Amino acid sequence: MNNSRGRSMLMGIGVFLLAKFKWALAMLKWTKFGGTFISMIVSLGAYAALYGWKFGVALVYLLFVHEMGHVIAAKRKGIPTSPAFFIPFLGAMISLKERPKDAATEAYMAYGGPLAGLISFLPAVVLYQYTEEPFWAMVIFMGAMINLFNLLPVSPLDGGRIVSVLSTKIWFVGLLLLGVFVAVSPSPILFLIIIMGLFSWWNRAKEGHRNALLSYEREKLMAYRDAIAHWPTLTTTWNLKQALSAEISAAAQAAQSVEGKRMIPFLHDDERLAREKARMDRHYADLTMNLLQEWEHQPVEYADADPSRPIPSKLLGIAQQTADNKIQQLEDELKQNRAYYVAPASVKWKVLVAYLLLAGVLSLFMVYGHNLMELYR
Numbered sequence: 001m002n003n004s005r006g007r008s009m010l011m012g013i014g015v016f017l018l019a020k021f022k023w024a025l026a027m028l029k030w031t032k033f034g035g036t037f038i039s040m041i042v043s044l045g046a047y048a049a050l051y052g053w054k055f056g057v058a059l060v061y062l063l064f065v066h067e068m069g070h071v072i073a074a075k076r077k078g079i080p081t082s083p084a085f086f087i088p089f090l091g092a093m094i095s096l097k098e099r100p101k102d103a104a105t106e107a108y109m110a111y112g113g114p115l116a117g118l119i120s121f122l123p124a125v126v127l128y129q130y131t132e133e134p135f136w137a138m139v140i141f142m143g144a145m146i147n148l149f150n151l152l153p154v155s156p157l158d159g160g161r162i163v164s165v166l167s168t169k170i171w172f173v174g175l176l177l178l179g180v181f182v183a184v185s186p187s188p189i190l191f192l193i194i195i196m197g198l199f200s201w202w203n204r205a206k207e208g209h210r211n212a213l214l215s216y217e218r219e220k221l222m223a224y225r226d227a228i229a230h231w232p233t234l235t236t237t238w239n240l241k242q243a244l245s246a247e248i249s250a251a252a253q254a255a256q257s258v259e260g261k262r263m264i265p266f267l268h269d270d271e272r273l274a275r276e277k278a279r280m281d282r283h284y285a286d287l288t289m290n291l292l293q294e295w296e297h298q299p300v301e302y303a304d305a306d307p308s309r310p311i312p313s314k315l316l317g318i319a320q321q322t323a324d325n326k327i328q329q330l331e332d333e334l335k336q337n338r339a340y341y342v343a344p345a346s347v348k349w350k351v352l353v354a355y356l357l358l359a360g361v362l363s364l365f366m367v368y369g370h371n372l373m374e375l376y377r
Contacts, residue, residue, distance in 0.1 A: 069116025
C-alpha cells in the first residue's frame with residue numbers, strides 16, 4: 001500500500017513539474033540534445049513508477065553510458081551520429097548519419113557500447129565492497145546482463161554487428177539461440193529482436209542478387225553512353241530506330257513472360273534476376289528511343305555558321321554526363337558492397353579475441369552479481 005502511494009506521489013509530482021515547466025520542455029525539444037533529455041526523463045518516470053526511482057536511475061544511467069560508448073567510438077572513426085534516444089522498456093538507441101566504410105569499422109563502433117557498459121558498473125563493484133548494499137549487487141548484475149545480451153550474435157544487436165567481420169552466417173546461429181530463449185521464456189522484446197534479425201539476415205542474403213542487378217545496370221548504362229556518343233557520326237537514324245524498336249518489343253515480351261509468376265526467394269532467384277533484367281532492358285531501350293527522337297528534332301548548330309564545324313549537341317552532352325555520373329555511383333556502390341565484409345585474417349582474429357574476452361568478462365560479472373543478489377533473498 002505504501003509503495004502504491006509512493007508511486008502515485010512520484011507520478012503526481014512528475015505531472016506537476018511537466019505542467020509548470022512545459023515551456024522549458026518545448027524549448028528543449030528544439031535543442032540538439034532535447035530529444036535525449038526528454039526521452040530520458042520519460043523513461044526514468046516509467047521505470048520509477050513500476051520499479052522505484054533507484055532502479056530507474058540505475059537503468060537509465062547504464063543505458064546512457066552504453067550509448068555514449070557507441071557515440072565515442074563513432075566519433076573516433078569520423079562518423080556522425082544522432083543524439084541518444086530512450087524508449088521506455090526497450091532501451092536506448094543512436095543512429096548513424098553515414099554508412100561505415102566496412103564491417104570492421106562498424107564492429108569497432110558496436111564494440112564501444114558493451115565496453116563502455118562494462119566500465120559503467122565497475123564503480124558499483126567497489127561500492128558494494130564498502131557498503132554491502134544489495135542495490136549495488138543489482139546494478140552489477142543488471143549492467144552485466146544488459147551488455148552481455150547485446151553481445152548476442154544477432155544483427156542488429158551489437159554482437160551481430162561485431163561478428164559480421166568474421167561471417168554473417170553467424171547471425172543465423174544467433175537467431176537459433178534467441179529462438180530457444182523465446183521458446184523457454186516468451187518475451188515481446190526478444191520476439192521483436194528476432195524479427196529485426198531476420199530482416200537483417202534476409203537483406204544480407206539478397207546482397208548477391210542486388211550486386212548482380214547493379215552490375216547489369218552498369219553494363220546497360222555504359223552501352224547507352226557509348227551508343228549516343230556515336231550518333232553524331234550517323235548519316236541516317238533509320239537503321240538505329242529499327243533496331244531500337246525491335247529491342248523494345250523483345251524486352252516487352254521478355255518482361256511479360258515472367259510477370260505475374262510467383263517466385264519463392266532462394267528457389268527462384270535466377271528467374272527473379274531474369275525478370276529484373278528484362279525490366280531494365282525495356283527501361284533503357286525506351287530511354288534511348290526517347291532521347292533519339294528528341295535529338296532528331298533539335299536543329300544542328302554550327303560554329304561561326306560554318307557547316308564543317310558543327311557544335312556538339314548539348315542534349316547528348318547532358319545525357320552522357322548523366323550516364324557517367326550514374327555509372328560512377330554504381331561502381332562505388334558495387335565496390336563497397338563487395339568489400340564491406342572483407343577483412344584481413346589479422347583483423348578477424350583481433351575481433352574474435354576482443355569479442356570473446358568482453359563476453360567472458362561480462363559473464364563473470366553477471367554470475368558474480370547474481371550470486372550477491374542470492375545472498376539477500
